Every structure is written in structure tokens, then in C-alpha cells.
Amino acid sequence: MRRSVGRFLLLSLLLTGAAHAAGYGEQLEGFHYPWPVKHIDFQSQQQPLSMGYMDIQADKPNGKTAVLLHGKNFCAATWESTITALHNAGYRVIAPDQIGFCTSTKPTHYQYSFQQLAQNTHQLLSQLGVKKAVIIGHSTGGMLATRYALMYPQETQKLVLVNPIGLEDWKAKGVPYRNVDEWYQRELKTTAKSIKAYEQKTYYMGQWKPEYDKWVEMLAGLNSGPGKQRVAWNSALIYEMIYTQPVVYEFKDLRVPTTLFIGTGDTTAPGSDSAPPEVKKAVGNYQVLGKEAAKLIPNARLVEFDGLGHAPQMQDPVKFHQALLDDLAK
Numbered sequence: 487m488r489r490s491v492g493r494f495l496l497l498s499l500l501l502t503g504a505a506h507a508a509g510y511g512e513q514l515e516g517f518h519y520p521w522p523v524k525h526i527d528f529q530s531q532q533q534p535l536s537m538g539y540m541d542i543q544a545d546k547p548n549g550k551t552a553v554l555l556h557g558k559n560f561c562a563a564t565w566e567s568t569i570t571a572l573h574n575a576g577y578r579v580i581a582p583d584q585i586g587f588c589t590s591t592k593p594t595h596y597q598y599s600f601q602q603l604a605q606n607t608h609q610l611l612s613q614l615g616v617k618k619a620v621i622i623g624h625s626t627g628g629m630l631a632t633r634y635a636l637m638y639p640q641e642t643q644k645l646v647l648v649n650p651i652g653l654e655d656w657k658a659k660g661v662p663y664r665n666v667d668e669w670y671q672r673e674l675k676t677t678a679k680s681i682k683a684y685e686q687k688t689y690y691m692g693q694w695k696p697e698y699d700k701w702v703e704m705l706a707g708l709n710s711g712p713g714k715q716r717v718a719w720n721s722a723l724i725y726e727m728i729y730t731q732p733v734v735y736e737f738k739d740l741r742v743p744t745t746l747f748i749g750t751g752d753t754t755a756p757g758s759d760s761a762p763p764e765v766k767k768a769v770g771n772y773q774v775l776g777k778e779a780a781k782l783i784p785n786a787r788l789v790e791f792d793g794l795g796h797a798p799q800m801q802d803p804v805k806f807h808q809a810l811l812d813d814l815a816k
Contacts, residue, residue, distance in 0.1 A: 509706070512713025513538070514589045517704055520566045523589050526610050530585070531596060537610060538562070538589030539582035542569055548576030550643070551616050552814075555607070555634075556581070557625025557651075558724060558756075559681070560797075561588035564701055568622075568799050571807035575814075580619070582610055584630070586720040592713060593720065598727040600633035608638055617641060620814065624648040625754070625796065626724075632733045635742050644814070645744040649752050649796050653775040655732040660765040661757045663729070669722035674714070678706035689797040691751045698800070728756050737782035745787040745813050747806065748776035749794035789813065 510516040513536075521540045528535060540562055552572050554565045562581035569579045583590045584603050607630070611619065620643050623631025628650020635642040657663065664672075682702045686694050708717055755761075755770030780788035789809050791798045799806045 509711030509714070510704075510708050511711055512592055512716055514561070514583075514704070514708055517563070517707060519563045519589070520569070523562075523583075525589075526613055528606075528609060530602070530606065531593075533593060533595075535585055535591045535593065535606075537582060537585060537591070537606060539580060539610060540569070541614060542573050542579045542581075544573060544576045544578050546576050547578065550576070551578040551580060551619040553607070553611065553616075553619045553621050554579065554581040555621065555623040555627030555631050556583070556587070557627050558721075558728065559685075559705060560625065560627070560701075561704060563588070563704065564800070565624075567803040568807065568810070571803070571811065575811055577620075578616075580611065580614065580616065582607060586724055588708070592716040594716070596720070596723060598723050600630050600727065600731055600733070601637065603630050604634040604637050607634060608641075611641075618643050620644045620646065622646040622648065623650060624799065625651055626728060628652065629728065629731075629733050632737070632740070635740055635744075636736060639741050642742045645740065645742050646747065646810070646813070647744065647779075648747045648799060649749050649754070649772065650746075650779075651728065651754055651756065652733045653772075653779045654755075654769060655734055656755055656757055656769055657729060657732075659769050661729075661755065661761045661769060664725075664757055664760060666722045666726050669725045670718055673709070673718035673721045673725075676705075676709045676718070678702055681705050681709075688752065688754055689795050690801050691793065691795045693801070701800075725756060734779070734782070737779060738784070740783050740786075743785070744783050745789060746776055746780055746783075747789050747791070747798060747809065747813075748772055749791045749796060749798040749801070750776065751792075751794055752796040754796050787813065 523538045525536045562583045565581050572579045621631045628647040629652040635645045750773045752772035753770040780786045794801050
């Protein structure tokens with residue numbers, strides 16, 4: 487009860503702007519994850535980095551491992567209900583925070599690429615002794631999961647994409663380029679109010695439930711904490727990666743069993759807020775994008791959720807997780 491009251495007060499203060507000096511540490515210190523967070527330390531691009539992750543062993547193991555890759559405005563912790571569902575089904579579940587996100591290092595300089603993040607993830611799994619896994623990616627994590635499956639097909643038991651972005655090339659469709667400095671200035675202005683407004687519209691189809699508040703608090707606290715400049719800078723670099731490295735052209739090259747889970751009400755299209763009206767209307771149409779992607783990926787299976795948005799696993803966890811477990815059992 488005390489923790490819930492504290493979260494409510496922090497969120498209220500963040501929403502009103504009265505807690506500008508409050509927040510969490512640069513690596514999300516102070517925010518409570520549902521399971522213990524461990525770290526892998528390694529060298530990358532001539533610097534020491536630390537990657538946070540949760541590793542939840544199954545009580546009644548089925549011999550399989552599921553790796554959950556989070557999205558741009560998400561963390562490993564936001565997979566909480568999915569981790570529970572997979573754990574109860576006997577899976578070992580590994581949920582990392584990618585470099586630049588959440589409990590992991592925010593480098594001053596880093597050449598972000600999906601290849602680099604996939605390699606970092608592979609290094610983590612190798613250290614944990616995981617030789618083959620179901621790779622599940624949501625949002626930006628779907629772009630990363632696709633890249634991982636392309637780079638390590640023999641170690642990908644199955645690819646599951648949950649409302650992935652990258653189903654289209656936004657720049658080719660006319661979404662204007664925004665340089666890293668412009669993204670940085672935009673990210674510095676992030677508030678709990680702006681986070682909630684965006685999530686309510688895009689993730690939850692205009693709906694809101696009290697259980698979503700802690701995820702707004704998580705991001706708002708990270709963006710308003712003592713490391714906010716470093717957080718915003720890494721966020722800007724990551725947006726550059728997302729915009730300039732589309733994976734849609736390589737869907738045809740996937741050689742692993744793949745399932746797409748698509749909330750058809752999703753309208754996510756990074757950078758489209760600065761696009762002309764006619765371009766905005768032409769991008770982010772997941773009712774169409776899901777079907778197009780399923781045709782591009784060899785032997786892909788498409789599962790659509792009408793009435794759900796960008797985060798079906800959070801908006802309707804019961805429906806989503808039943809569909810996920812049914813698919814994994816096939």
C-alpha cells in the first residue's frame with residue numbers, strides 16, 4: 487500500500503510538473519522491477535558497458551527459453567504480464583534492457599545499429615548458456631528481433647513479432663528527416679503528461695487503466711532524473727537508428743518460423759508528427775501493414791486483434807497471452 491501511494495504521488499507530481507527535480511537514476515535506479523535485475527559487463531566500441539536483464543527460471547521447465555525484446559518507449563519490466571504467462575507455461579524467460587535503455591548504460595557516444603544490439607543480445611545469451619530460443623520482439627524490439635533472426639537463424643527457434651515497427655519505410659513514404667540534435671531537443675521536453683497522452687492514443691485506443699500509470703511513471707522518472715540529458719541524447723541516437731535502418735526490405739530473407747501479432751488499431755509511425763497531413767494518413771496503418779508483412783515473410787502466420795492498439799499484450803493481456811501460448815504450442 488505504501489509503495490502504491492508513493493507511486494501515485496510521484497506520478498501526480500510529474501504530471502503537474504511539480505516534481506521536475508524528482509525522478510529515477512540514469513540506469514533507472516529507484517524503480518522497482520518485478521524480478522531481480524542482473525547485469526552483464528562487456529566492452530563495445532572502445533568503452534565498458536553494462537546491460538541489465540531479468541532471467542526467470544521455470545518452476546516446471548518445458549526445456550524452452552523465450553527472449554523478450556522491448557520497444558523504444560518500454561523496458562524489460564513492461565513485459566511483466568508476458569513473463570508471468572510464459573513462466574507459468576514452463577519457459578525460462580530472459581528479458582534484457584538494451585544498451586541506451588532503462589537499467590543499462592547510456593553511453594556518451596555509441597554507433598547504434600540493430601546489428602550491434604543483436605550482437606549484444608547474442609553475447610548475453612551465450613554467457614547464459616542459451617543456444618536456441620524463441621525470440622519475441624515488440625515495437626522497436628520487433629525490428630531488433632528481425633535483425634537477430636537474420637543474423638542468427640540457427641539459434642532462433644521461432645520469431646514472434648508483436649506490433650513491430652519497421653513494417654514500412656517511413657522516409658520513403660515522405661516522413662521528413664529529423665537530425666539527432668532535433669530529436670535531442672524534442673526528447674528533453676518529454677513529460678509524464680506527454681507520455682500519457684501519446685500512450686493513451688496509440689497504445690490503448692483512447693482507453694486508460696490504473697495499471698498503466700506505473701509505466702508512465704517509469705519513463706517520466708527516467709526522463710526527469712539526474713541523468714536526463716544523457717537519457718535524452720541516447721534516445722535521440724536511437725530514433726536516428728530506427729528512421730535510417732528499415733528492416734522491411736529483408737523480411738523476404740527470414741528463414742525461421744514467424745508469427746505476427748497485430749493490434750489493428752495501431753497507428754505508430756516514428757517522426758510522422760512532423761509530416762504533412764497527406765503523409766500522416768499514409769503511414770502507420772497496421773490494419774494494412776500486418777497483412778502486407780505476412781505476405782513478405784515466408785510462411786508467416788498472422789494473428790490480428792481488432793480493437794487493440796500498439797501494445798496488445800498490455801491492453802488485453804488475457805486475450806493476447808492465450809493467443810501467444812496457443813501459437814507457441816503449434
